[in-house]
Amino acid sequence: MANYQRQSILCPNCRKLISASEAKCPYCGITKPASLLKNNVWTRGFRDPSKFIKLIISVNVGMYLLSILFDPRSTGLALHPLVFLSPSDSILSLLGATGTIPIDQYHRYWTLISACYLHGGILHIFFNMAAFNQLATVANREFGVSRMFAIYTLSGIVGYWISYLAGVHLTIGASASVCGLVGSILYYGKSRGGVYGKQLYRQIAVWVVFLFIFGLVVPGINNWGHGGGILAGIIFGYLLGYQEKKRENFFHRTLAGVCLIGTVVVLIWAVSTSAYYLLFG
Secondary structure (H helix, E strand, O other): OOOOOOOEEEOOOOOOEEEOOOOEOOOOOOEOOOOOOOOOOOOOOOOOHHHHHHHHHHHHHHHHHHHHHOOHHHOOOOOOOOOOOOOOHHHHHHHOOEOHHHHHHHOOOOHHHHHHHOOOOHHHHHHHHHHHHHHHHHHHHHHOHHHHHHHHHHHHHHHHHHHHHOOOOOEOOOHHHHHHHHHHHHHHHHHHOHHHHHHHHHHHHHHHHHHHHHHHHOOOOOHHHHHHHHHHHHHHHHHHOOOOOOOOOHHHHHHHHHHHHHHHHHHHHHHHHHHHHHHHO
16 A cells, blocks of 8 residues: 655635645635645745844845945044944935935936835934834734735835935935834734724824924924834734734735845845946946
């Protein structure tokens, strides 16, 4: 009698263990759950959300270090904390700062993504990544890692597009994307209600007030990007839904995969073209 080993997979939609030969998932009803289109590295979602959050932080830190290494002579070395280890404007522009100058003059629309991974100084990246780590953990818990990353990416694009329409010449930083997480959690807390929802809503509302005051007091803050990011986060939080209303599905994981591929392509393009220009330009 020949040995027969039944192959099993996790359904790419509901994550239940099923036979690979199933034409339809018996739990959620998705068709052809074993197909490569629905069961691949992108649609399966990210295995470890905490590691993925650390990966995003690492990419931001990596881009910051590159912006310094590409032109160390022009880096701000003053002891003042606001300018200490600050990359030059020319390097930041080369690596993908966004705004009316790069978009209108050079048609670099891809900078709407790359600018979210660039920072103007050590304090700038420290505060942005500290906020991201805290907010992404909450957004991952309530929306799931795929929706969290989609909201983070799309809110950054929308926030910087709004700041472009408002006439901001040059801007960088993860703050527009981070504000997208603020908006999504704000929507979640208000929509969910209850003791937990109301408490979370009040806590995030404090973030919004702080961002507003910070933007008024500190010069050079892109308030259009912040406000646009928060608005986009609210809209995407509503459109994509959260875990208690709708579990993450194939569409959410595909959207996150598209955002991830787009981000990787843009950052590779930004780094490679910048290196080529510095070496041969």
